[in-house]
Amino acid sequence: MTVRTRFAPSPTGYLHLGHAFSALTAYHFAQDHGGDFILRIEDIDHTRCRPQFEQAIFDDLAWLGLKWETPVLRQSEHLTDYQAALDRLRDMGVLYADSRTRKGQAEAALSAPQGDEVAETTPAPPAWRLSLDAARQHLGARYDALKFNDNPARPEINGDVILGRKDIGVAYHLAVVIDDARQDITHVVRGHDLFDATHTQVLLQALLDLPTPHYTHHALLLDDEGRRLAKRKGSKSLQDYRNAGLSPEDIRTMLDTAPKAQA
């Protein structure tokens, strides 16, 4: 088996040190196993993604010394595939329409890494939710046996997540499992902030007859005050460091010595 890892950023802002850590962790995992490293652009949310952020991802990762397979898969170019999977799940009877307000939907939704954070109170077009009850019925005994690595998968911790959105078509969970399978990813190496998401993704893999890769969730980098780094909180971007004259080697040293936490 050839090991294949991926780094799958969403171009909704400039990459910060946390992204660099994630990308390098996945990259070195592949290298250590004589495997392949894939870069995937997760840009289904056209309301938040910007071309300049995508370009910056390529520039920043190349500057750090990473190399990846080309052409790079851009999720925005595969929307019909995600839609087909959504239709398949609907035909299977495991989706239901939710016409609550956007705020109501958002409050009930898992705070996925992109999207689902809408705060308006206006009536929303129906969203399509995954029914865990229907999924359990559909899978029978397989539902209780779901697992990743040695962890039992417990999709209940996320509840009935939104998989179909009128504004952008599909939600993150669905696109990510389709592409991890399409790209033959054997090892998903990503931050611990996505550990909970894995429970739902493993269920989707079972429903769609997709393989479950091995998952590694690495510790998250913290800032000097012990908070998680985040684009929206104004953490310094890799470009900021580059413009300030730091080298890729300086960045690697910072990553090695930065405080880290599991959640």
Ligand code: GLU
């Ligand atoms: N696109 C997601 C993000 O930027 C990451 C998806 C993943 O690694 O599974 O947060």
